[in-house]
Amino acid sequence: MAAAERMVVIGGDATGMSAAAQARRLKGPEELEIVAFERGSFSSYSACGIPYWVSGDVPERDSLIARSPEEHRSLGVDLRMRTEAVELDVAGQRVRVRDPEGTERWEGYDQLVLATGAVPVRPPLPGIDAEGVYGVQTLDDGQELLDSLERLVEPGGDSRRRAVVVGAGYIGVEMAEAFVKRGYEVTVLEKAEQPMSTLDPDMGKLVHEAMCSMDIETVLGAAVTEIRTDEQGRARAVVTEDAEYPADVVVLGLGVRPATALAREAGLPLGASGGLLTDLAMRVRGQENIWAGGDCVEVLNLVSGRPQHVPLGTHANKHGQIIGANIGGGYATFPGVVGTAVSKVCDLEIARTGLLEAQAAAVGLRFASVVIESTTRAGYYPGTQPIHVKMLAEHRSGRLLGVQIVGRENAGKRVDIAAVALHAGMTVEQMTALDLGYAPPFSPVWDPVLIAARKAAAAVRAG
Amino acid sequence: MAAAERMVVIGGDATGMSAAAQARRLKGPEELEIVAFERGSFSSYSACGIPYWVSGDVPERDSLIARSPEEHRSLGVDLRMRTEAVELDVAGQRVRVRDPEGTERWEGYDQLVLATGAVPVRPPLPGIDAEGVYGVQTLDDGQELLDSLERLVEPGGDSRRRAVVVGAGYIGVEMAEAFVKRGYEVTVLEKAEQPMSTLDPDMGKLVHEAMCSMDIETVLGAAVTEIRTDEQGRARAVVTEDAEYPADVVVLGLGVRPATALAREAGLPLGASGGLLTDLAMRVRGQENIWAGGDCVEVLNLVSGRPQHVPLGTHANKHGQIIGANIGGGYATFPGVVGTAVSKVCDLEIARTGLLEAQAAAVGLRFASVVIESTTRAGYYPGTQPIHVKMLAEHRSGRLLGVQIVGRENAGKRVDIAAVALHAGMTVEQMTALDLGYAPPFSPVWDPVLIAARKAAAAVRAG
Structure with a gap:
């Protein structure tokens, strides 16, 4: 017996399968049929983990896979692998898909989730497609x-x-x-x-x-x-x-760009980066029953007020949850990002959130900018490491605009302090009073982010 | 030639000497004479570092000393060691001090800073004062x-x-x-x-x-x-x-209790814990020219709305800066704390911020309470460690009330995410959208704090 509604998901990774799983949690198979198409050979994996698999830090490929196709199927999601969506017919509420044997057919939907991800930038240079x-x-x-x-x-x-x-x-x-x-x-x-x-x-x-x-x-x-x-x-x-x-x-x-050829050909709205434009509920703008999230959409940068393409697994997973909740009859929205990212190269930790100087200037902001050097633990504590924190604060208002961190062990995740402060619209003066965790193994008595906030607040006052 | 004004500081550690140094930065010796009395043998040291000195992790006692008496003196602060304040005459604007030779005399002040710290609790048991x-x-x-x-x-x-x-x-x-x-x-x-x-x-x-x-x-x-x-x-x-x-x-x-015998005898206002009561500028309540901070005062807990004794070096340093800025003619206030603390025992990290269940109930709050277990890095990343996060959110409003963390390496400082959210008055639903730093060496794709926020938000919705 057919379900009351049919949800079709294009793309079997973070956004698509989170949406499917979340919708399934909220609606049983008699209410909602869920079909997902993935053109590759793997579902729900951590692309961010690939460098660590290549390095040998992660010995098993399969440990990067959060949920296999079989697991998805056992949870009531009809996931079809190596099956590519080749055409989207919005008026007809259907998608043309090509299965591993090359057979094509149309699949109708009531709710469609576009989770097509991103493709690597490959400049058209001689030899770029060579083996190796x-x-x-x-x-x-x-x-x-x-x-x-x-x-x-x-x-x-x-x-x-x-x-x-x-x-x-x-x-x-x-x-x-x-x-x-x-x-x-x-x-x-x-x-x-x-x-x-x-x-x-x-x-x-x-x-x-x-x-x-x-x-x-x-x-x-x-x-x-x-x-x-x-x-x-x-x-x-x-x-x-x-x-x-x-x-x-x-x-x-x-880098990558949004994989939105299918959406573009179907006439769906794309932003300057080529990413799909959505509303706060992750519905494609102007569409009642088409949703999109992850690496194929633009998101609002809450600090600049501008849309932006931010391909990151953490956003993709949130989008999937939100889309699944909304299709499942719940309510969830994605307010936007503040531009947080953290990475490491060997023992160097690199993080940022908010706006760079050039980004702030580009949206008309004037700001004070300070850099401080401190340590990740109390200066006398063994294993303490250097950390540089750069902080931007808006002229006059003193509002935090961005933080960049370069340091060693325990430096990078301090960016979260600034990320939350950006979400909250805090001023750097307010940040100087933040009650952050202090003990010698964890921080100097003034956390490096507080030191930066004090210096930024002084710079704002100095005008 | 005498300076225009005389600042007297009682207590030569974090609050007292930060206040002295900050005031000195803002006012030269011709404007402001600064005298400080410390009854012990050391100034400006990290008491929080003592366990790591005892363990041998910190080999040198002197590395716990941020600034020696000589350094303070070279910066224009007349710091007198092993000199104890024994009586405060508020009406006469003077303090009676006893020097290392046992000689007592009165020292007048225009501005007084009480930074007398705390004393360890010693129950009156037989043998408690024995050697060993x-x-x-x-x-x-x-x-x-x-x-x-x-x-x-x-x-x-x-x-x-x-x-x-x-x-x-x-x-x-x-x-x-x-x-x-x-x-x-x-x-x-x-x-x-x-x-x-x-x-x-x-x-x-x-x-x-x-x-x-x-x-x-x-x-x-x-x-x-x-x-x-x-x-x-x-x-x-x-x-x-x-x-x-x-x-x-x-x-x-x-534990410790505020060392406020001097203030009590002088009739200054004390709270239930015995800590001095101050206004937001760290001025002792009802006094124009007496300031207090650090382990001898009560601070406002911004989550419970109640005053509390929170003896921590990080607050003591902030208080000193604020008092020094205000005496120096600047402007600074201390809004309060959210109750953040972090510690470790061997490789176990322990952190908390906001209110415990009993504390929330005691001030009339009803709340949802959830505990989640996750990992500090991506599950597949080498060195990933277990982390438990407990989160309390107010019934109906969903406002974050507190977070407790017990885990291994990289668990503890995640409490800062919640600390900033508490300062900002965020709801757990808002927290689910936080743009926190994600990369496999730093976090699972859903940071443990976000996982807790999602579960807490669901619990609040379920009523």
Whole structure:
């Protein structure tokens, strides 16, 4: 007997399967049929974990998988793998899908969830599609890369293998660490004049200095022009305007863009980044029964007031929960993000939230900007580590606008203090009174974030 | 030539010397003379660091000293050591002090700062003042304890030394860890039915279980009746109603009370805990030119709306800054605390903020209460550790009331997320949308605090 309503999910990862699971919790199979299509071979996995699988820190691929297709099916979600949605007919409330055998058919829906994720940026350079050039966006990508590294191992080889990573953003530095751990000689090529363009240049410089002492050759201002291949068509070097970097393996860490071709062709509203536009309930704008979330949508940056593409698993999971709650008859909304991100390269922790200087200026904000240096634990406590905190506060109002952190162990997650303060619209003066956890193993008596807040408050007062 | 104004500070530790230094920054010696009296032998030191000095983690006593008397003097503060204030004459604007030679004299003031700190609770039990029984409140205490441990070492002794710690609060568990590190057999005697009465019983139970696997004998419901001494008058055992615990050294960790005898005798207003009452600028209530801060005052708990004695170095330092700014002609206030504390015993991290269940009930709040278990990093990431988070949210409004955390590495400082949310008056529903830092080495994709917030929000909805 058919269910009262049919929910169709496109994309079997964080957003899609969280939405499915949450809707299923709220509505039984007689009320809601749930069908999900995933074009890849894996469901509900941690793409963010791929660098640690490549490094060997995470030995088993399957430990990155939160829930297998079989588990989803046992929970009452009809998940169909290696099945791609190729056309969306909004007026007809149906999706055309192609199954693993290449057979296509239309699937009707009452509620549609677009959770198509993002695709890696691949500039149209000669050799970019050669064997030996890898992205690390999906578990399939990661498997392909690891399989190729296996093949590379030639016992008795007389020199170290060389990995070239193109791009020094989050994925780039995480992959650089992964190859350092595997014993490769690692070169990171970055077009900009700093690694981590998610930081201001002064903070990016700290990251660059640290990377130089980590056995990672980091070349800035490096515009890649070509991937040079051998006779077998395998990548052998990355060529920039200035030099050539021999490579046994090339990894692309150039960021991602929303995978919204299907939505675009169906006439759904996209923002400047190409991400889908939704309302606060994660409904696609102008649509009653089409929902979208995760890496294929734009989200509101609560600090800048601007929409933004922020592909992060944590948002994707929240979106899925929200969509599932709403389809299931509950109520949930996603107010937006404050731009928090944290990462590490070897023992260096890098975090940011809110706006960079350039981002703040771009939306018309004037601000004071301070940088402080402190320690992660009491200065006398063993294992204390250096931490730099940069803080931006709005001129006159003193409202916190952003925080950037570069430090060692226990530095990064301090960004959460600022993230919550941004959500709450706190001023830096208010932040100086925050009752944060203090004991010598955890913090100096003035937490580094408080030290930054005091300095920022003084800068605001000084005008 | 005399300065225009004279500031007298009683107590040469965090509050007093921060106030002096901050006032000095704002006013030169011609405007403001600053005299400080400290009855002990050390200034501006980290009392919170004493357990780590006793354990040997911090090898040098002097690394606990942020600023020596000489440094203070070089910055223009006339700090007189081993000089005790014995009488305060408010009407006459003067303090009677006794110098190291026992000479007494009156010192006039225009602005007075009471930063007299706290004294350890010492129940009037037989033997409590015997040799071999130590508090760890001041650096002098710590030095006395360490000197005595030195004398204890008898090369070739055939059994391990035994330490008995009375009280299983923050200081108690930190001292237990210190003696474990020194190779002692450690027994902790706690009168209550749980260690860490700063936690709810269910969370305290987790601490108890963890301590049992740490080579720390923890006896609950143990009412100490006597410290038994030998013929030389040295402590040899701690006696409870039920048993006797042999001891080579006894440490008291029974908490502290405000050291306000001087203020009480002068008729200054004290709260129920015996702490001084101040206004938001840290001025003693009803006084124009007497200020107080640190361990000798009560502060407002912003969640309960009640005054409370919260002896913590982080508040003491803030108070000093605020008093110094106000005396120096600036403007600063202390809005209150939310009750944050963090500690560790061996590798167990313990944190809390806001109200416990009993505290919330005592001020008339009804609430939902949830506990979740998660991990400190992504479940698959090496080194991930267990974490329990308890969260209280007000019935109907859903306002966050408190968080308690018990976990391993990287668990404790997550309490800061909740601390900021408490300052901001957030609801647990709002907290579910917090944009916290996520990457596999730092957090599961749902930070444990978010998981708790989701569960608490559901509990509030369920009514």
